[in-house]
Amino acid sequence: MRTHNDVTRWLAAGAGAALALAALTACSGSGGPGTIDGVAPSSLTEPTEPITITYAGAAYDAKQIQPVLDAFQAAHPNITVNYEAVPFDDFNSVLAARLTSSQDAIDVFDVDMPRTAAYAARGWLTDLTDTFPDLASAVDPGSLEAATVDGKVVTMPYQTSTNIMYYNKALLAAAGISAPGATPDDRETWEQITEDAKKAQDAGAQYGLLFDQIDRYYQLQPLAESAGGGPGGTGEGNLTPDVTNDGWEKAFSWYGSIFADGLSPRGVAVADTPNLFAAGKVAYYVGGPWWGTQFVGEAGLDFGIAPFPAFAGGEAATPTGGWSLGMNPQATADKANASAIFLKFMGIDDGGYAQYLSALAVPPSNLEGSAKFYDAEVFTDPRFTGVVDLMKSELATTATLRLQTVGYVEFEDIMTKTFDDIINGTDAKTALASATTQLDDAWAKYRQ
Numbered sequence: 001m002r003t004h005n006d007v008t009r010w011l012a013a014g015a016g017a018a019l020a021l022a023a024l025t026a027c028s029g030s031g032g033p034g035t036i037d038g039v040a041p042s043s044l045t046e047p048t049e050p051i052t053i054t055y056a057g058a059a060y061d062a063k064q065i066q067p068v069l070d071a072f073q074a075a076h077p078n079i080t081v082n083y084e085a086v087p088f089d090d091f092n093s094v095l096a097a098r099l100t101s102s103q104d105a106i107d108v109f110d111v112d113m114p115r116t117a118a119y120a121a122r123g124w125l126t127d128l129t130d131t132f133p134d135l136a137s138a139v140d141p142g143s144l145e146a147a148t149v150d151g152k153v154v155t156m157p158y159q160t161s162t163n164i165m166y167y168n169k170a171l172l173a174a175a176g177i178s179a180p181g182a183t184p185d186d187r188e189t190w191e192q193i194t195e196d197a198k199k200a201q202d203a204g205a206q207y208g209l210l211f212d213q214i215d216r217y218y219q220l221q222p223l224a225e226s227a228g229g230g231p232g233g234t235g236e237g238n239l240t241p242d243v244t245n246d247g248w249e250k251a252f253s254w255y256g257s258i259f260a261d262g263l264s265p266r267g268v269a270v271a272d273t274p275n276l277f278a279a280g281k282v283a284y285y286v287g288g289p290w291w292g293t294q295f296v297g298e299a300g301l302d303f304g305i306a307p308f309p310a311f312a313g314g315e316a317a318t319p320t321g322g323w324s325l326g327m328n329p330q331a332t333a334d335k336a337n338a339s340a341i342f343l344k345f346m347g348i349d350d351g352g353y354a355q356y357l358s359a360l361a362v363p364p365s366n367l368e369g370s371a372k373f374y375d376a377e378v379f380t381d382p383r384f385t386g387v388v389d390l391m392k393s394e395l396a397t398t399a400t401l402r403l404q405t406v407g408y409v410e411f412e413d414i415m416t417k418t419f420d421d422i423i424n425g426t427d428a429k430t431a432l433a434s435a436t437t438q439l440d441d442a443w444a445k446y447r448q
Contacts, residue, residue, distance in 0.1 A: 038126040038329025040340045047078040051338045053107040054082045056098070058091045059159065059323045068356045072345050079338045081108075092409070099124050099328055107328050107339045111155045113146040113321040114402035114412075117238075121406040125154040126327040131340050132156065138348050142320045142399035143365035149404075155324035156343040157365035158353055162394045163212075163219060163319045164387060165193075165309060166277060166285040166295065168205070169302040172196070175203035175283075180306035182386025184393050187307040187316055190223075190254060193284055197263050200283035208263040212273050212287030215419040217412050218319050219286070222400055223251035225317035226310040231403040232415065233439075238405035239446055241439040243415075243432045251311070252419075252428040259423050266423060277303075289391060290361040292378045305387045308394065320399035322362055363391065410442035 057065060062085050069081050084106070086094050091110070098106045111119060119125050129152050136144055143157035165180075172179055177196045180188050197208025213219040221231060229247020234240050242248075258264045268276070277285035278298050286308065295301055310316040325346055327339045346353045351369030354360055363373040374388045403411060418435040422428050 038327070038331065038336070040126050040128050040131040040327060041333070041337050042130040044131070044341050044344065045337055046076065046341070047334070047338060050078050050080065051334055052080040052082055053335060053338050053342060054084060054105070055108040055342070056084050056086050056091075056094060056106045057110045058086050058088045058112075059110050061085045064357070067358075068346070068353045071356045072342060075345065075349075076341060079341060081342060095119075095124060096122075099330065105328060105330065107331055107335050108342055109326050109328070111324040111326045113143075113155075113157070113324055114404065114408050116146055116155055116324065117149055117404040118406045118408050119326060120149040120154055121237075123329065124326065125149070126329040126331075126336070127152050127154060128156065128327065128340070128343070129153045132344070132348070135348070138367060139365040140363075140367060140370075140395050140399070142395060142401060143322075143324070146321060146401055146404075147324055155326050156347040157322075157324040158347045159322035159324075159362055160365045160395065160399075161288060161320055161322050161362045162391050162399065163222075163286060163288055163308050164390060164394075165306045166287060166291075166303050167306060168200075168277070168280060168283050168285075169304055170280070171200045171203070171205040171283040175199040175205075179304055182305055182307070182390055184307055184316070184390065184397070188309050189312040190226075190309045191312050193309050194254075194258065194263070197258075197283055198261075201263060205283040206281040207265055207276065207283070209258055209284045210264050210268075210273055210276060210282045210286070212285070212291070213270050214264070214268065214273060215416050215423060216270065217402060217415045217419075218321070220252075220255065220419060221402060222308065222317035222319055223255060223311075224248045225400050226314040227251040228314060231400075233403045233405050233407075233411065237407075237446065238403055239407055239443045241436040241443075243418075243435050243439075244429070248432055249429050252422050252432065254311075255419075256422040256425070256428050260425065264423075277301075288362070289379075289387065292381075292384060292387075296378050296381045296383065301383075303383050305384060305390065307390060308398070316398045317400040318394045318398040320395065321402055322365070324365075363395065406446050407439075407443045411439060414438045414442065 147155040201208040227247035227250045234242040352366035354364040354369040360373040363370045
């Protein structure tokens with residue numbers, strides 16, 4: 001199982017890192033969906049001779065994934081999976097080099113869901129539509145959408161995510177605030193949460209409201225979506241910046257205000273935000289269920305959970321996304337067949353990979369396999385009452401994919417810096433206008 005910091009790292013999708021953009025850019029000059037090369041077999045055949053496939057992964061280290069590989073080997077004795085763990089920050093450059101290599105090729109590789117369109121545009125993904133025609137009945141809707149480009153299924157989703165809002169019962173009670181409910185119908189507005197957070201702070205809370213990933217698009221995109229601003233890009237290939245509309249300006253003017261007013265702290269690293277809530281210093285904390293083990297371990301922390309809020313009059317939107325598997329489109333027929341068998345094992349067979357791991361930090365994409373996640377002992381703690389039904393509902397109805405574009409890596413990097421500027425006092429309208437200029441420059445190479 002990943003550590004908490006590992007989970008934060010992959011959900012952050014490498015924001016702020018230099019992710020071998022030159023290598024990525026060199027592979028494509030197009031902003032559209034690109035050519036999806038290679039077609040996987042429409043029917044799978046168990047190999048009668050030994051074959052080895054290479055799997056490059058960034059979601060798990062070798063020790064974590066080994067139980068899954070052992071189970072696969074037992075079920076498919078003629079297929080050996082050679083797993084190579086790759087640091088996330090190096091992942092794109094490794095793919096760029098080895099998906100086109102004839103000597104050191106990889107067959108299967110992890111795909112961070114928001115980068116699916118970018119990988120497809122570079123010709124790195126294989127059309128899996130006919131191989132897995134019933135995928136819609138096996139995985140959650142958001143994961144299926146993330147796996148689809150230009151109407152074609154191009155990855156096998158195996159892991160997703162969602163967010164909830166935690167609250168400190170003692171801090172709310174001290175301020176005379178009624179605890180929010182845990183069902184989707186109990187969803188509160190950001191406007192109401194702001195008022196209550198101020199009351200809680202006046203009554204003794206050090207901070208009224210804090211986001212887990214304070215400057216990360218993964219968690220902040222739903223603010224713009226709920227305010228009617230959309231994901232941040234539009235037009236052909238989603239390569240026209242769209243972060244200065246009324247919705248984005250409303251959402252991030254509000255977001256900047258909670259730091260300006262002291263409801264949220266400036267200068268706190270993402271990795272430190274859960275510790276503030278665990279220490280009883282924060283009234284409302286917006287974050288992932290993966291912090292549950294830490295929070296439940298604090299015997300004196302009396303918390304409850306509620307839905308991710310929405311703006312008054314706006315649609316509910318929640319973060320989502322995780323990891324999928326892609327297949328090298330240059331694979332030989334034998335390798336493609338063996339790789340597709342492995343993809344099926346990871347994402348579909350008997351609920352997918354999740355049954356072989358001792359613990360899960362996030363829900364599997366597979367609907368059957370997610371039962372193990374929801375049955376985790378941590379969620380039986382009374383402080384988590386209602387969380388399982390809430391997470392299932394959010395994944396089914398409010399999960400919002402990150403911007404799907406070939407220019408996603410640049411987008412995420414620029415927006416992280418923009419959110420940092422807003423947190424530190426730059427007017428949201430000014431910061432978003434600057435982001436638009438930077439995005440126009442960064443995306444120009446894709447529009448040629």
